[in-house]
Amino acid sequence: MKQGISDYIQSVDSVFILIVAISAVILIGVTVVMIYFVIKYNRKRHPQAVNIEGNVALEITWIAIPVVLVLTMFYFGFSTFKELRIIPDNAYTIKVTGQMWKWNFAYQNGKRSDTLYVPVNKPLKLVLTSLDVNHSFYIPSFRIKEDLVFGKETYLAFIPDKIGSYEITCAEYCGLNHSYMYNKINVIPQDKFEEWVAKK
Numbered sequence: 001m002k003q004g005i006s007d008y009i010q011s012v013d014s015v016f017i018l019i020v021a022i023s024a025v026i027l028i029g030v031t032v033v034m035i036y037f038v039i040k041y042n043r044k045r046h047p048q049a050v051n052i053e054g055n056v057a058l059e060i061t062w063i064a065i066p067v068v069l070v071l072t073m074f075y076f077g078f079s080t081f082k083e084l085r086i087i088p089d090n091a092y093t094i095k096v097t098g099q100m101w102k103w104n105f106a107y108q109n110g111k112r113s114d115t116l117y118v119p120v121n122k123p124l125k126l127v128l129t130s131l132d133v134n135h136s137f138y139i140p141s142f143r144i145k146e147d148l149v150f151g152k153e154t155y156l157a158f159i160p161d162k163i164g165s166y167e168i169t170c171a172e173y174c175g176l177n178h179s180y181m182y183n184k185i186n187v188i189p190q191d192k193f194e195e196w197v198a199k200k
Protein backbone atom coordinates (compact mmCIF):
# COMPACT_ATOMS: atom_id res chain seq x y z
CA MET A 1 0.00 0.00 0.00
CA LYS A 2 1.40 3.36 -0.99
CA GLN A 3 -1.19 5.38 0.91
CA GLY A 4 -2.00 5.40 4.61
CA ILE A 5 -4.81 3.26 5.95
CA SER A 6 -7.09 6.34 6.29
CA ASP A 7 -7.06 6.90 2.52
CA TYR A 8 -7.57 3.19 1.95
CA ILE A 9 -10.61 3.17 4.25
CA GLN A 10 -12.09 6.02 2.19
CA SER A 11 -11.47 4.16 -1.07
CA VAL A 12 -13.12 0.99 0.24
CA ASP A 13 -16.11 2.95 1.56
CA SER A 14 -16.51 4.74 -1.79
CA VAL A 15 -16.49 1.41 -3.64
CA PHE A 16 -19.04 0.08 -1.16
CA ILE A 17 -21.36 3.04 -1.75
CA LEU A 18 -20.91 2.69 -5.52
CA ILE A 19 -21.84 -1.01 -5.42
CA VAL A 20 -24.85 -0.38 -3.18
CA ALA A 21 -25.96 2.45 -5.53
CA ILE A 22 -25.66 0.28 -8.65
CA SER A 23 -27.48 -2.57 -6.88
CA ALA A 24 -30.26 -0.18 -5.84
CA VAL A 25 -30.64 1.08 -9.43
CA ILE A 26 -30.86 -2.52 -10.70
CA LEU A 27 -33.31 -3.55 -7.95
CA ILE A 28 -35.61 -0.56 -8.46
CA GLY A 29 -35.31 -0.71 -12.26
CA VAL A 30 -36.18 -4.41 -12.48
CA THR A 31 -39.02 -4.11 -9.95
CA VAL A 32 -40.63 -1.10 -11.67
CA VAL A 33 -40.46 -2.70 -15.14
CA MET A 34 -41.78 -5.98 -13.75
CA ILE A 35 -44.77 -4.33 -12.08
CA TYR A 36 -45.44 -2.29 -15.23
CA PHE A 37 -45.47 -5.43 -17.40
CA VAL A 38 -47.61 -7.36 -14.93
CA ILE A 39 -50.27 -4.64 -15.19
CA LYS A 40 -49.89 -3.91 -18.89
CA TYR A 41 -49.89 -7.52 -20.09
CA ASN A 42 -52.28 -9.09 -17.66
CA ARG A 43 -54.66 -11.73 -18.89
CA LYS A 44 -57.75 -9.52 -19.05
CA ARG A 45 -56.12 -7.07 -21.42
CA HIS A 46 -54.22 -9.66 -23.46
CA PRO A 47 -56.06 -12.95 -23.29
CA GLN A 48 -54.02 -14.32 -26.19
CA ALA A 49 -50.23 -14.50 -25.83
CA VAL A 50 -48.22 -13.28 -28.83
CA ASN A 51 -45.06 -15.11 -29.74
CA ILE A 52 -42.08 -12.79 -30.18
CA GLU A 53 -39.30 -14.12 -32.38
CA GLY A 54 -36.37 -12.14 -31.00
CA ASN A 55 -35.13 -8.57 -31.12
CA VAL A 56 -31.42 -8.09 -31.76
CA ALA A 57 -31.24 -4.47 -30.59
CA LEU A 58 -33.00 -5.33 -27.32
CA GLU A 59 -30.82 -8.40 -26.73
CA ILE A 60 -27.60 -6.44 -27.27
CA THR A 61 -28.86 -3.76 -24.87
CA TRP A 62 -29.68 -6.19 -22.09
CA ILE A 63 -26.29 -7.83 -22.43
CA ALA A 64 -24.30 -4.59 -22.72
CA ILE A 65 -25.82 -2.71 -19.77
CA PRO A 66 -25.24 -5.44 -17.15
CA VAL A 67 -21.73 -6.10 -18.51
CA VAL A 68 -20.83 -2.43 -18.09
CA LEU A 69 -22.34 -2.31 -14.59
CA VAL A 70 -20.66 -5.50 -13.41
CA LEU A 71 -17.27 -4.57 -14.89
CA THR A 72 -17.50 -1.11 -13.28
CA MET A 73 -17.99 -2.74 -9.87
CA PHE A 74 -15.17 -5.18 -10.57
CA TYR A 75 -12.78 -2.48 -11.74
CA PHE A 76 -13.15 -0.26 -8.68
CA GLY A 77 -13.30 -3.21 -6.29
CA PHE A 78 -10.21 -4.89 -7.67
CA SER A 79 -8.09 -1.76 -8.06
CA THR A 80 -8.80 -0.92 -4.40
CA PHE A 81 -8.08 -4.48 -3.25
CA LYS A 82 -4.78 -4.52 -5.20
CA GLU A 83 -3.43 -1.82 -2.87
CA LEU A 84 -3.10 -4.47 -0.14
CA ARG A 85 -0.64 -6.38 -2.33
CA ILE A 86 1.82 -3.53 -2.90
CA ILE A 87 4.68 -4.16 -0.49
CA PRO A 88 6.85 -1.10 0.21
CA ASP A 89 10.62 -1.82 0.33
CA ASN A 90 10.99 -0.64 3.91
CA ALA A 91 8.06 -2.70 5.22
CA TYR A 92 8.29 -4.26 8.68
CA THR A 93 7.28 -7.93 8.50
CA ILE A 94 5.03 -9.57 11.07
CA LYS A 95 4.06 -13.23 10.85
CA VAL A 96 0.46 -13.94 11.69
CA THR A 97 -0.53 -17.47 12.64
CA GLY A 98 -4.12 -18.48 13.11
CA GLN A 99 -5.13 -21.64 14.92
CA MET A 100 -8.20 -22.96 16.69
CA TRP A 101 -8.87 -20.56 18.41
CA LYS A 102 -6.30 -17.84 18.82
CA TRP A 103 -3.96 -15.49 17.01
CA ASN A 104 -0.21 -15.40 17.26
CA PHE A 105 1.95 -12.56 16.01
CA ALA A 106 5.71 -12.96 15.50
CA TYR A 107 7.93 -9.88 15.10
CA GLN A 108 11.21 -9.54 13.21
CA ASN A 109 13.33 -10.07 16.34
CA GLY A 110 11.49 -13.26 17.27
CA LYS A 111 9.20 -11.78 19.89
CA ARG A 112 5.68 -13.21 19.92
CA SER A 113 2.38 -11.88 21.20
CA ASP A 114 -1.32 -12.61 20.99
CA THR A 115 -2.25 -8.94 20.80
CA LEU A 116 -0.85 -7.12 17.79
CA TYR A 117 1.35 -4.07 18.41
CA VAL A 118 2.48 -1.98 15.45
CA PRO A 119 4.35 1.32 15.03
CA VAL A 120 2.36 4.20 13.58
CA ASN A 121 3.12 5.38 10.01
CA LYS A 122 5.39 2.41 9.34
CA PRO A 123 4.59 0.24 6.29
CA LEU A 124 3.76 -3.28 7.47
CA LYS A 125 3.81 -6.58 5.69
CA LEU A 126 1.75 -9.29 7.31
CA VAL A 127 2.51 -12.86 6.29
CA LEU A 128 -0.38 -15.09 7.27
CA THR A 129 -0.75 -18.80 7.68
CA SER A 130 -2.89 -21.28 9.57
CA LEU A 131 -1.94 -24.28 11.69
CA ASP A 132 -5.21 -26.10 11.09
CA VAL A 133 -8.35 -24.96 9.29
CA ASN A 134 -9.11 -21.81 7.30
CA HIS A 135 -9.34 -18.58 9.27
CA SER A 136 -9.76 -15.01 8.11
CA PHE A 137 -7.82 -12.10 9.56
CA TYR A 138 -10.20 -9.18 9.79
CA ILE A 139 -9.70 -5.62 11.07
CA PRO A 140 -13.13 -4.03 10.53
CA SER A 141 -11.96 -0.47 11.31
CA PHE A 142 -9.24 -0.76 8.64
CA ARG A 143 -11.45 -2.54 6.05
CA ILE A 144 -8.78 -5.27 5.89
CA LYS A 145 -9.58 -8.94 5.50
CA GLU A 146 -7.37 -11.80 4.34
CA ASP A 147 -7.78 -15.56 4.57
CA LEU A 148 -5.30 -17.78 6.42
CA VAL A 149 -4.93 -21.15 4.77
CA PHE A 150 -3.27 -24.28 6.16
CA GLY A 151 -0.06 -25.11 4.28
CA LYS A 152 0.00 -21.83 2.40
CA GLU A 153 1.22 -18.28 3.04
CA THR A 154 -0.88 -15.27 2.16
CA TYR A 155 0.18 -11.67 2.68
CA LEU A 156 -0.96 -8.10 2.74
CA ALA A 157 0.54 -4.70 3.39
CA PHE A 158 -0.75 -1.51 4.94
CA ILE A 159 0.40 1.64 6.70
CA PRO A 160 -1.45 2.29 9.98
CA ASP A 161 -1.57 6.08 10.20
CA LYS A 162 -3.75 6.61 13.26
CA ILE A 163 -2.76 5.79 16.79
CA GLY A 164 -5.33 3.74 18.68
CA SER A 165 -6.67 0.34 19.52
CA TYR A 166 -8.81 -1.53 16.99
CA GLU A 167 -10.52 -4.91 16.91
CA ILE A 168 -9.13 -7.98 15.20
CA THR A 169 -11.48 -10.85 14.62
CA CYS A 170 -11.71 -14.08 12.66
CA ALA A 171 -14.15 -13.71 9.79
CA GLU A 172 -14.31 -17.33 8.71
CA TYR A 173 -16.27 -19.76 10.84
CA CYS A 174 -13.54 -22.11 12.11
CA GLY A 175 -15.25 -24.35 14.64
CA LEU A 176 -16.74 -24.36 18.11
CA ASN A 177 -14.85 -21.44 19.65
CA HIS A 178 -14.59 -19.31 16.51
CA SER A 179 -15.79 -16.30 18.50
CA TYR A 180 -12.73 -16.60 20.81
CA MET A 181 -10.54 -15.42 17.94
CA TYR A 182 -10.94 -11.88 18.99
CA ASN A 183 -8.08 -9.55 19.82
CA LYS A 184 -6.71 -6.05 19.34
CA ILE A 185 -4.30 -4.23 17.11
CA ASN A 186 -2.64 -1.41 19.02
CA VAL A 187 -1.10 1.28 16.84
CA ILE A 188 1.50 3.05 18.98
CA PRO A 189 4.30 5.62 18.44
CA GLN A 190 7.52 4.28 16.87
CA ASP A 191 9.67 4.75 20.01
CA LYS A 192 7.07 3.04 22.21
CA PHE A 193 6.94 0.14 19.75
CA GLU A 194 10.72 -0.29 19.73
CA GLU A 195 10.73 -0.29 23.51
CA TRP A 196 7.88 -2.83 23.61
CA VAL A 197 9.28 -5.17 20.96
CA ALA A 198 12.74 -5.20 22.58
CA LYS A 199 11.26 -6.55 25.83
CA LYS A 200 11.21 -10.32 25.67
Ligand SMILES: [Cu+2]
Nearest residue numbers: 135170174181
Ligand atom coordinates in the same frame (compact mmCIF):
# COMPACT_ATOMS: atom_id res chain seq x y z
CU1 LIG B 1 -10.73 -18.66 13.04
